[in-house]
Amino acid sequence: MTIHEILPYIEQRPLMYLKTKDIYLLDSFIGGYLSCQQIHDKNFNDINFQSDFHEWIRKKFNFDLGFTWADYIFKISQNENTNSVDVFFREYYLFKKEQ
Template sequence: MTIHKILPYIEQRPLMYLKTKDIYLLDSFIGGYLSCQQIYDKNFNDIDFQSNFHEWLRKKFNFDLGFTWADYIFNISQNESANSVDVFFREYHLFKKENK
């Protein structure tokens, strides 16, 4: 199962996968999932997700280098007074739409 197939499940029921709706917990989940997938899936094709999403966010919001995509999402959510996981999924859907 690719990261793109599991994220809709997390979006529907985030507290089933994360202790709290926190972007850094989601980042850890995604990182662990991708690491496990890379080790056990011979058809691993999600390797570019984090770097592509990171670069897309950085350019879209004109962020400096040296921060993670989770840091970018956290900053956006703080500026909007919104939940960081909700902001992630909003931006993730836009990212997917633009990169089909």
């Protein structure tokens, strides 16, 4: 299962996968999932997901370098007064649509 296949499940029931609906927990989940996938499945299709998404979100919102994609999402969510995980999924689907 790729990261793109599991993310819709997390979106539907985030508290089944994360202790709280928090972008930093989602970031940790994704990082762990991708690490495990690469170690055990030898599936390298998703290897660039985090760096590609990071660069896309950074350019879209004109953020400075030096922060993680989760930091960018958190900042956006604070500005919009919206849950950070909801912001992630909104931006993730836009990112995916452009890919």
